[in-house]
Amino acid sequence: MQALKVLVADDEIGMRKGVQKVLKKAHFKLEKLDHEIRFEILEAEDGRQTIELLQKEPIDLLLLDYKMPEVSGLEVLEWIKKEKRDVTTIMITAYASLDVAVSATKNGAFDFLAKPFTPEELRTVVEKATRNLIAQREAKRLAEEKRKIRFQFLSVLAHELKAPIAAVESYLRLMQGRAAGEELKNYDHIISRSLIRLEGMRKLIFDLLDLTRIESGEKKRELRTIDLVPIAKNSIETLSVLASERDIEITLKAPESLKLTADHSELEIILNNLISNAIKYNKDHGKVEVILKESDSQVIIQVSDTGIGMTPEEQSRLFQEFVRIKNEQTRNVLGSGLGLSIVKKIAQLYNGTVSVKSEKNVGSTFTVALPIQQEQQVKE
Amino acid sequence: MSEKKKILIADDDFDMLEQLKMQLQAKGFEVIACESQVEAESQLEQFKPHLAIYDLMMDDVDSGFVLSYKTKKKYPDVPVIIITAVTHETGLKFDVSTEETKNWIKADVILNKDIRFEQLFKEINRLLGED
Numbered sequence: 001m002q003a004l005k006v007l008v009a010d011d012e013i014g015m016r017k018g019v020q021k022v023l024k025k026a027h028f029k030l031e032k033l034d035h036e037i038r039f040e041i042l043e044a045e046d047g048r049q050t051i052e053l054l055q056k057e058p059i060d061l062l063l064l065d066y067k068m069p070e071v072s073g074l075e076v077l078e079w080i081k082k083e084k085r086d087v088t089t090i091m092i093t094a095y096a097s098l099d100v101a102v103s104a105t106k107n108g109a110f111d112f113l114a115k116p117f118t119p120e121e122l123r124t125v126v127e128k129a130t131r132n133l134i135a136q137r138e139a140k141r142l143a144e145e146k147r148k149i150r151f152q153f154l155s156v157l158a159h160e161l162k163a164p165i166a167a168v169e170s171y172l173r174l175m176q177g178r179a180a181g182e183e184l185k186n187y188d189h190i191i192s193r194s195l196i197r198l199e200g201m202r203k204l205i206f207d208l209l210d211l212t213r214i215e216s217g218e219k220k221r222e223l224r225t226i227d228l229v230p231i232a233k234n235s236i237e238t239l240s241v242l243a244s245e246r247d248i249e250i251t252l253k254a255p256e257s258l259k260l261t262a263d264h265s266e267l268e269i270i271l272n273n274l275i276s277n278a279i280k281y282n283k284d285h286g287k288v289e290v291i292l293k294e295s296d297s298q299v300i301i302q303v304s305d306t307g308i309g310m311t312p313e314e315q316s317r318l319f320q321e322f323v324r325i326k327n328e329q330t331r332n333v334l335g336s337g338l339g340l341s342i343v344k345k346i347a348q349l350y351n352g353t354v355s356v357k358s359e360k361n362v363g364s365t366f367t368v369a370l371p372i373q374q375e376q377q378v379k380e
Numbered sequence: 381m382s383e384k385k386k387i388l389i390a391d392d393d394f395d396m397l398e399q400l401k402m403q404l405q406a407k408g409f410e411v412i413a414c415e416s417q418v419e420a421e422s423q424l425e426q427f428k429p430h431l432a433i434y435d436l437m438m439d440d441v442d443s444g445f446v447l448s449y450k451t452k453k454k455y456p457d458v459p460v461i462i463i464t465a466v467t468h469e470t471g472l473k474f475d476v477s478t479e480e481t482k483n484w485i486k487a488d489v490i491l492n493k494d495i496r497f498e499q500l501f502k503e504i505n506r507l508l509g510e511d
Binding site: 167170171174177179180189190193197 | 394395398399402403405406
């Protein structure tokens, strides 16, 4: 149960008691909330007292008489606006003129109640205001949460960008100080490390651009019926240079054609990420198998490798942003830590799924399942 | 010239480790570099270093403290330096200047990761009694 504080501000005691009687018995159940809402009623007999009470404790709902001695309801409204109080106000007025309505709304009143009103009218207005209040707070809470996640992402990102700069900077200082003597070849390994860190940084920036485009929805998605097989073939061909450097064989098991409703470049990103991972985290002379098939109105993309594999603990962290499995085997593998979270984000756009099966030192299999049909409009 | 002094270092950041190693080698030390707490523990079994430098967070968040404790238990006279980015990243502050902290943190010195190498080198010389 949640209790909302309602302040009834009216100079007529009969009005205050009447409202109190009705609302004390009232309770709502809102669809989105799993608990009931009840009201705790406070009273104020004039504008000054209303402001005093508003200052003293958090009030959720204010039933505010328009015409009160000394400080009027309108002045209270102005005060609320000026002080930026989070209170939903319902104006009670016997003069339900357009003028009053306009000036009260301008000053932030949520609704009106014209005197005299029935208990039913009171309940209806209060319920409407309550719904609005709860919805607003929920939206605010979500926005705050989003802001926090964003901030966290940016802090990690800043750290991830700073780290390679610091590493390369230190390596250059070592060279500048001739830490290993005058011979350039003494510095070969730190030059390689510097290049690796810089390339990693470049990859991070590119992946970040992909991710931003997907998340912002800025990248125009063109959903149409496309054939997955040539996309996979193309991706394998592009990455075969990387594979042959380490004598890794890539095979494709797929039907002649496999059609689904999707955006061409998004599927390309999925395949490129999965296949390049399967190469990067493979052992020399290893194998990568790409399987495309249809099952239960879904298209299945499966990429298996004979690589270094992962422990269950490593697998559980895998799809988080910036997570890279750090061990001796992955030290020289370039990666931004964003690839798989991009794959996951894209799969989610399609109401699809990503899963992984892996065994340490044996290999990993990544499976992406995407529905063949998308609900959105399909451009033929 | 006397035999080179051996320094055991452990840091899971490979670049950090590499840089520290090069700098210490340039100062004439023999360096045994480890990438994990486990590796450092096994090295401690095999030889007695003249000094040890540990990163705080490696396999575990307190790897440096554990290594420091184990080093002192086996070789009470080996000086230990812990280097950490923890203060910078979490705001937690450790130091070994009071008796109370000295009781549970066995390291001789705790330094921040962004320390300049010359400062670290000064500490090393002080601990090895060579200043």
